[in-house]
Amino acid sequence: xxxxxxxxxxxxxxxxxxxxxxxxxxxxxxxxxxxxxxxxxxxxxxxxxxxxxxxxxxxxxxxxxxxxxxxxxxxxxxxxxxxxxxxxxxxxxxxxxxxxxxxxxxxxxxxxxxxxxxxxxxxxxxxxxxxxxxxxxxxxxxxxxxxxxxxxxxxxxxxxxxxxxxxxxxxxxxxxxxxxxxxxxxxxxxxxxxx
Numbered sequence: 761x762x763x764x765x766x767x768x769x770x771x772x773x774x775x776x777x778x779x780x781x782x783x784x785x786x787x788x789x790x791x792x793x794x795x796x797x798x799x800x801x802x803x804x805x806x807x808x809x810x811x812x813x814x815x816x817x818x819x820x821x822x823x824x825x826x827x828x829x830x831x832x833x834x835x836x837x838x839x840x841x842x843x844x845x846x847x848x849x850x851x852x853x854x855x856x857x858x859x860x861x862x863x864x865x866x867x868x869x870x871x872x873x874x875x876x877x878x879x880x881x882x883x884x885x886x887x888x889x890x891x892x893x894x895x896x897x898x899x900x901x902x903x904x905x906x907x908x909x910x911x912x913x914x915x916x917x918x919x920x921x922x923x924x925x926x927x928x929x930x931x932x933x934x935x936x937x938x939x940x941x942x943x944x945x946x947x948x949x950x951x952x953x954x955x
Contacts, residue, residue, distance in 0.1 A: 761805055763929070763947035765790070766954055769797050775950055776800050784826070784945055788814045795821055807945060809863050816840040819882075824849040826889040826926050826943075829864050831876050834883060841882035848882060851889040851926050856904055859893060867911060874919050887924025887942070888912055894931070901932050905939035912940075 761782040762775050772783055772794060781801070785791035786808030795804060805824040810833050818825060819840035828834050828850045841848045852873060855864030865873055870888070877885050890908055895901040905927055915922055928936020930949035937944070948954070 761943055761945055762950045763807065763945045764794070764951070765808075765947065767951050769794055771951055772798060772802075773800065776802060780950060782943075788817055788821075792817065792821065805943075812836060819848055820845075822848070824851070824886075826851040826945075827853045827863065829853045829855075831873070834877055834880060838880040838882045843882070847884040849886045849924075850883050851887050851924055852885065853889050853891075854908065856890045856908060857893050862891065864890070870911065870915065871918075874915065885919070885921065887922050887926065889926035891929075892927075898932075898935050901935050902939055905936050905941065909940040 761784045762780045764772050764783045765786040782803045782805060784805040784807040785794070791804065803823045804821065805826060806818050806822045807826045810818060810827055812833065815833060815836035819837045820842055825837060825848060829852065837848055837850070852870060853864040854867055854870065855862050856867065858866060874885060888908055888911065892904045895904065908927060909925060912922055912925055924942050925940055926943040926945065928941045928944040930946050933944045933946060933949065
């Protein structure tokens with residue numbers, strides 16, 4: 761997925777012409793403008809933190825949301841999703857390093873959270889997303905990604921619909937692929953360094 765925050769419509773269209781069909785946006789207002797201007801068959805992912813008051817528009821505009829970390833947000837997305845668009849794909853954001861400044865649920869909360877989402881019919885829980893803190897060594901980064909993959913695998917007996925690991929960015933995507941990532945959030949690697 762092209763992480764297209766702060767990229768122009770033209771840059772996104774160019775990436776699309778070169779085979780990138782999934783784009784992730786962090787800010788609703790910026791994304792709204794792009795989505796309205798780009799007439800391509802793009803799959804739009806919301807990858808920023810979600811404010812309650814913005815859930816209605818997010819549920820209407822996006823195909824995926826990677827940053828669900830509370831039942832309240834999940835319910836609001838569910839209630840606002842137009843039935844004509846089919847269920848909204850979501851990932852649970854997991855705070856894998858238990859960082860106080862980061863969003864996300866703790867690893868030990870995942871099972872109960874997934875159970876609480878099963879009654880919501882307008883969202884489809886697809887998997888887990890993490891933004892781990894940077895590690896100095898590839899082996900350490902690998903351990904974090906591997907840990908999440910093991911967790912997803914352990915959940916599949918109870919939640920067989922889970923098929924997605926959203927992890928890995930431009931700096932660590934190779935390690936993420938090795939450990940089972942299914943969605944990579946690539947900004948610099950596609951668009952170059954931000955100005």
